[in-house]
Amino acid sequence: MEVxxxxxxxxxxxxxxxxxxxxxxxxxxxxxxxxxxxxGSAAAAAGNGQIAIDQRAIDIGQESDTQTFSFxxxxxSGDETxxxxxxxxxxxxxEITSASVNGEPVEVDNGExxxxxxxxxxxxxxxxDLDLSxxxxxxxxxxxxxxxxSGEEIxxxxxLFEASDTSFTDGDSGGTIQVGEPxxxxxxxxxxxxxxxxxxxxxxxxxxxxxxxxxxxPGDRITxxxxxxxxxxxxxxxxxxxxxxxxxxxxxxxxxGLSAELVDNTVQTDESVEVSAESNDPQGAYTAVLLDSDGxxxxxxxxxxxxxxxxxxxxxxxxPETTGNYTVEVTHDDTGVSVETDEVQVEEAGDEDIxxxxxxxxxxxxxxxxxxxxxxxxxxxxxxxxxxxDDSYQANxxxxxxxxxxxxxxxxxxxxxxxxxxxxxSASDVVSAEGDDDTATLENFDSEQQDLDDLLDSGEYDISxxxxxxxxxxxxxxxxxxxxxxTLILEERSTDEMNLxxxxxxxxxxxxxxxxxxxVSAVDDAVSNDGLTETDMVAGSDDGADQLVFQTxxxxxxxxxxxxxxxxxxxxxxxxxxxxxxxxxxSIEQTEATTGNNQDPxxxxxxxxxLSVVSDSDENVYYIVFDPSAASFVEDGxxxxxxxxxxxxxxxxxxxxELDDEDVDGDGLASSxxxxxxxxxxxxYEAAEGSFDDxxxxxxxxxxxxxxxxxxxPGSEVNVRIRSGDNTEPRFIETITATVQADGTLEAxxxxxxxxxxxxxxxxxxxxxxxxxxxxxxxxVESVGTSTPGTDDGTPTTDDGTPTxxxxxDDGTPTxxxxxDGNGDDSTPTETTTPxxxxxxxxxxxxxxxxxxxxxx
Numbered sequence: 001m002e003v004x005x006x007x008x009x010x011x012x013x014x015x016x017x018x019x020x021x022x023x024x025x026x027x028x029x030x031x032x033x034x035x036x037x038x039x040g041s042a043a044a045a046a047g048n049g050q051i052a053i054d055q056r057a058i059d060i061g062q063e064s065d066t067q068t069f070s071f072x073x074x075x076x077s078g079d080e081t082x083x084x085x086x087x088x089x090x091x092x093x094x095e096i097t098s099a100s101v102n103g104e105p106v107e108v109d110n111g112e113x114x115x116x117x118x119x120x121x122x123x124x125x126x127x128x129d130l131d132l133s134x135x136x137x138x139x140x141x142x143x144x145x146x147x148x149x150s151g152e153e154i155x156x157x158x159x160l161f162e163a164s165d166t167s168f169t170d171g172d173s174g175g176t177i178q179v180g181e182p183x184x185x186x187x188x189x190x191x192x193x194x195x196x197x198x199x200x201x202x203x204x205x206x207x208x209x210x211x212x213x214x215x216x217x218p219g220d221r222i223t224x225x226x227x228x229x230x231x232x233x234x235x236x237x238x239x240x241x242x243x244x245x246x247x248x249x250x251x252x253x254x255x256x257g258l259s260a261e262l263v264d265n266t267v268q269t270d271e272s273v274e275v276s277a278e279s280n281d282p283q284g285a286y287t288a289v290l291l292d293s294d295g296x297x298x299x300x301x302x303x304x305x306x307x308x309x310x311x312x313x314x315x316x317x318x319x320p321e322t323t324g325n326y327t328v329e330v331t332h333d334d335t336g337v338s339v340e341t342d343e344v345q346v347e348e349a350g351d352e353d354i355x356x357x358x359x360x361x362x363x364x365x366x367x368x369x370x371x372x373x374x375x376x377x378x379x380x381x382x383x384x385x386x387x388x389x390d391d392s393y394q395a396n397x398x399x400x401x402x403x404x405x406x407x408x409x410x411x412x413x414x415x416x417x418x419x420x421x422x423x424x425x426s427a428s429d430v431v432s433a434e435g436d437d438d439t440a441t442l443e444n445f446d447s448e449q450q451d452l453d454d455l456l457d458s459g460e461y462d463i464s465x466x467x468x469x470x471x472x473x474x475x476x477x478x479x480x481x482x483x484x485x486x487t488l489i490l491e492e493r494s495t496d497e498m499n500l501x502x503x504x505x506x507x508x509x510x511x512x513x514x515x516x517x518x519x520v521s522a523v524d525d526a527v528s529n530d531g532l533t534e535t536d537m538v539a540g541s542d543d544g545a546d547q548l549v550f551q552t553x554x555x556x557x558x559x560x561x562x563x564x565x566x567x568x569x570x571x572x573x574x575x576x577x578x579x580x581x582x583x584x585x586x587s588i589e590q591t592e593a594t595t596g597n598n599q600d601p602x603x604x605x606x607x608x609x610x611l612s613v614v615s616d617s618d619e620n621v622y623y624i625v626f627d628p629s630a631a632s633f634v635e636d637g638x639x640x641x642x643x644x645x646x647x648x649x650x651x652x653x654x655x656x657x658e659l660d661d662e663d664v665d666g667d668g669l670a671s672s673x674x675x676x677x678x679x680x681x682x683x684x685y686e687a688a689e690g691s692f693d694d695x696x697x698x699x700x701x702x703x704x705x706x707x708x709x710x711x712x713x714p715g716s717e718v719n720v721r722i723r724s725g726d727n728t729e730p731r732f733i734e735t736i737t738a739t740v741q742a743d744g745t746l747e748a749x750x751x752x753x754x755x756x757x758x759x760x761x762x763x764x765x766x767x768x769x770x771x772x773x774x775x776x777x778x779x780x781v782e783s784v785g786t787s788t789p790g791t792d793d794g795t796p797t798t799d800d801g802t803p804t805x806x807x808x809x810d811d812g813t814p815t816x817x818x819x820x821d822g823n824g825d826d827s828t829p830t831e832t833t834t835p836x837x838x839x840x841x842x843x844x845x846x847x848x849x850x851x852x853x854x855x856x857x
Contacts, residue, residue, distance in 0.1 A: 048072050049145055049156040053190050057219030059163045060135035064097075067128045069156050071145050073120045080117035084126060085144040087111030092141055092160055095131035117147070138162055140218065159218050164336055170239045174249040178256035178281075180227045181335035185214070185237060192217040193240040197224075200234040200250075208236060208244035231255035256280055257311075260288075260330040262341045270349040270377070272316040275328050275341055282311045285333040290317050291340070293325050304333075319346050352378040352467045356486035357407070364493040364620065365458055366415040366556030366656050370434065371488065373399060373465050374407045382478040383410055383440070384464040385488060391461060393418055394449040395431065395442055396475040402437035409434035414490060415559025415656065418452025420445050429563060444473040455655050461488040493556025495651055498679040500535050501549040501623075504716040504740075507531040508547045508625055511614060516570070520616045523623055530742040531715035538628060539688040539712045540639055544770030545628040546688075546713040552649050552679060555620040560584070560656055571615040575624070579606065582669050583653040586611075588626070591644040591682060602637035604645070624649075628685070629770070641687035648680035688712050688771035690746075692720075692764045696778040699758075704751035706736075706764055706778075709744050712771045716740045719768035720748035722778060725761035732756070737768070758782045 049071035058065050073082065086096060090111050099106050099113055102124055106113050113126075126143075138161045145154040164182035168174060171188050187193045194215045198208035211229070216222045229235060230253065237249035256279055263274035273290065283306055290301035298320050307313045317328060323346050331338040357372040375381055379401045388394040395417065399408040416423075416430045427445035444450060463486040466478040503526060511522040526532035538546045560583055565574035578584040590601035614623040626647075628639050650673070651657060654664030657677060665671050690710030698704045706720050721735040732755075738748035753760075760780040766773030 049143075049154040051156055051158050051218075053220065056158045057216075057221055058130065058132070058158060058160055060094075060132045060138065060160050061162045063131070063133050065130050065132060067130060067158070068125060069143065069158075070123055070125050071154055071156065072123050073117075073147075074122065075117045075120060076149070079149075081148040082115040082117060082120055083146050083148070084113040084115070085111060085146070086113065086128070088141045089128075089130075089143070092139060093134045093136040094141075094160070095134065096128050097131050098129045100127045101125070135160060138223075157218050161219075161221070161223050163221070164223050165334065168237065168249050170249075172249055174237070174251050176252045176254060177226060178332070178335045178337060179229055179231045179253050180225070180256060180258075180337040182223050182225055183251070184221055184223045185216070186221040187216055187239060190220045192220060195222070195224075195240075196238045196244070198236045198238065198244040198247075199230075200236060202234075211235065226251075226253065229253050254280070256332060256335060256337050258330070258332050258337050258339050260315075260328060260339050260341045262328070262344050264344070265342065266345045266347060267319050268347050268349040268377070269319050269321055269323065271319050273319055273326070273328060273344050273346075275315040275317075275330065277307070277313040277315055277330050279307050279311050279313075279332055281332065281334070282307055282309045284311075286313060286315075286330055287333055288315045288317060288328055288330045290320065291327045291329050297329075298326070322346070323348055350377040352376070353483060354378065354381040354465045354467050355484040356463055356465055358486060360487040360489055361463070362489040362491065363414065364491045364555035365455055366493050366560060367558040367617075367620070368562060369412045369414055369488055369490075371410045371412060371463060371486075372407055373410065375399075375401050376406065378467055379404070380467075380469070381408075381483075382466050382468060382470045382475060384462075384466075384475045384479060385412060386461040388449045391459075393452060393456065393461075394444070394475075396444040396449075396470050396473060396478075397431055398439075398441045398443055398470050399433065400439045402439060403435065408438045408440060410440045412488075413559040413562060414456050415556070416563055417456045418450055418454075420447075420450040425563065443470045444475075447473060455658055456490065458490045458492045461490065462486075463488050491555075493656070494554070495649075495677040495679055496553040496555075498553075498647065498649060498681040499551040500647075500681045500683050501527075501532050501551055502535040502538055502546045502713045503532045503549065504713050505544070505547055505627070506717065507713075507715045508549075512612060512625075516615075519614045520618075523614055523616075526715070529715075533714050533742055535713075536682065537684040537686055537711075539686045539771065540628050541688045541770045541772065543629075544688075545639070546716075548626045548628065548683065550624040550626065550647050550649070550681065552622045552624060553620060554622065554649070554651070554679070556656060557584075557620075557622070557651075558617055560653055570613075571622070572611065572613040575611070575613050575622075582667065583651075583656075585650040585652050585676065586624070586648070587650075588631075588645050588647045591646055594642060594644040600635075602643070602645075603634040605632045605634050639685045641685065643685040644682060645685065646680055646682045648678055650676040650678040652676055686711055688769075690718065690766050690769075690771045690773040692766070692773070692776035694774070694776035696764050696776050697781045697784055698751075698753065698778065699783060700753050700756045700760070700780050702752050702754045703749065704753050705747055705749040706738075706751065707745065707747045708738075708764075708766065708773070710740055710746060710766075710771050710773070711744060712740060712769065714740050714742045714744070716769060716771075718746055718748075718766045718771070718773070720746070721765050721767060722751060722762045723765075724756075725763070728756065728760040728762065730755055732762070735767075753780060756780050
């Protein structure tokens with residue numbers, strides 16, 4: 001017994017919880033044959049008991065098993081009774097479903113089987129049918145057989161253990177295992193043997209380090225927990241008589257990396273316990289169960305699945321109805337390795353509730369009304385818009401909060417509402433949910449409650465919400481259990497006005513690069529920064545053009561545009577589809593005043609790629625961006641300097657215009673343009689150009705500025721380049737980018753001419769834009785003078801307006817200075833006090849200096 005106790009091994013898995021600890025423990029003991037004397041009236045009766053070798057280890061991983069053992073008995077007195085105590089079997093969670101001795105059924109009463117001596121034989125066979133489904137421990141178990149006379153006992157021993165999926169028999173070559181994976185080791189001849197485990201030390205010439213000592217008794221096998229082994233190492237398994245070097249079984253270990261974490265540490269009884277798990281076994285199968293505070297599995301909580309190709313798994317288990325603290329155990333099926341999460345607290349769920357976020361929702365006929373409902377303690381509910389008895393219209397809508405943010409925004413297309421009969425539209429076109437995860441479903445699309453001849457009238461419609469469901473399209477239960485009430489107010493739609501703006505292509509590109517929901521803010525920013533300015537003209541050339549923006553104010557277009565486009569279309573694509581179908585007519589045509597005699601006005605093909613749209617649905621404003629340089633014409637034509645054009649947007653859809661049947665054609669469009677609802681604006685087209693001061697005079701300094709002006713859009717960028725003249729030393733060429741201001745001016749600042757001197761010349765050009773800039777001459781001068789405030793006599797002055805007294809040296813002698821002649825020729829010396837002054841100005845300057853001298857005298 002001492003040897004057996006030394007060889008006892010306790011299996012634990014990575015959860016380190018008490019339940020798993022007991023389940024994994026393998027208690028290895030020796031089976032022995034007991035020899036006792038059964039006392040009789042005259043002499044002792046010899047006896048022994050034993051279990052066949054293949055019965056001494058019962059696998060509790062099976063649901064059931066049959067165990068057979070025998071004992072010898074010599075009867076001495078007919079009054080004796082024999083007791084077989086099987087209580088340890090019962091104590092270990094094993095149920096004995098039936099028992100027999102020598103083929104005769106017997107009862108198990110309070111853990112004992114009792115026989116009359118007269119029923120015993122010299123050798124008695126006992127058969128027990130075992131239910132192992134609730135077996136909860138791995139341990140040695142003893143049957144105790146005794147007689148009533150002597151009280152002496154025979155012990156018959158076996159063990160309960162759980163076999164693993166990975167098994168090695170003495171003589172095998174071994175294989176690769178995950179650390180923590182249980183491994184069953186089996187003797188090849190069925191005998192009981194000791195087993196030693198060694199780590200192979202490659203760093204020390206293949207030495208072997210003892211790691212563990214095991215024993216199979218009772219029986220020929222043992223399941224060993226590898227949790228204490230190190231990943232990335234080799235281990236030798238040596239049975240009795242083998243040295244580490246001669247052992248055939250080599251285990252190569254690797255880390256499974258199994259982990260599991262709770263998404264939320266607190267959930268309610270009507271929610272799910274969510275777990276994020278990982279392993280180093282992509283596509284490996286797992287089993288997850290909920291454990292109570294005692295470590296017992298909660299019935300009905302087992303879920304199975306496989307890890308993704310990346311080794312991840314998102315696991316959800318319905319929370320139990322009983323509140324308390326729980327953990328989730330995740331087991332890797334192939335290895336049996338398990339981990340447990342931290343505790344999750346399950347709380348009682350609150351009362352379900354649903355409400356409309358606003359007391360009323362206001363929109364215009366034809367627009368898409370956004371109705372937000374808030375859900376509490378529930379993910380589902382119902383929304384009913386209108387009352388059929390009062391409004392001749394009713395929409396019964398089921399909603400579900402798929403992203404668990406507590407709200408769903410229902411998008412109700414008031415243009416399509418009531419078009420269920422004879423239309424190509426579906427329920428999802430009329431009602432949908434904002435976002436990808438939430439859902440809103442129109443349940444009564446095909447009923448008479450959804451059948452209208454005309455556009456949904458303006459007026460007020462009830463919005464009733466309830467946690468009760470809509471059943472087969474019927475909202476009676478939901479209306480009878482109303483949780484909240486609001487109002488949808490539909491106002492009459494209108495087409496109001498068109499204003500013109502222009503911007504550079506860079507500004508428009510920056511706006512369009514924003515997400516759709518941020519583009520309106522980008523438009524506002526561009527207006528604030530003068531990147532988008534109101535205009536009645538656009539400038540362009542063969543190389544490009546300003547971007548023209550038609551700001552159109554019109555309500556009630558959202559629903560039509562959404563219906564015209566396909567799922568996922570941008571507003572630009574929706575408008576293109578609506579213009580293609582004729583529901584919206586957009587034209588850009590040359591004005592009569594600028595059309596030549598006997599010529600037709602030029603007309604732009606607005607279905608081309610020259611249009612894009614930014615939509616401000618809250619304000620019912622559409623910014624339609626038109627690129628003249630990308631436009632094509634219905635017939636041959638082009639934009640020319642001096643042309644003027646009228647842009648017009650018209651609503652031609654008969655339903656939106658609420659026209660009578662006789663006023664619409666077969667496509668549902670207004671038969672006459674007189675019925676169109678239109679707005680327009682006019683703009684001129686100018687040849688893009690720019691210029692600089694000619695000549696441009698600057699001083700030789702480190703921070704020179706060059707100014708110019710242009711008719712292209714504010715916010716446009718112009719590369720201002722200066723290049724030295726032929727006779728200028730040192731030579732230079734510099735380029736600085738300037739931005740066109742709201743008044744059309746531009747200033748490039750930062751040219752470094754500090755190494756040059758007065759008299760040097762250069763040229764100024766503008767590049768990098770579609771505008772044609774005239775080249776200007778430039779001169780480097782001693783100083784750039786300013787006029788005296790309040791006078792126009794041209795007298796050089798100081799900054800404070802005082803005439804300068806520095807026109808001549810102290811002795812009054814005029815200096816000889818070379819002055820550019822305006823043609824780049826600086827070879828002719830001119831007697832003057834300031835470079836660039838004419839003879840008359842020089843004379844005036846001398847007189848001024850003399851007067852100053854007289855005053856000083």
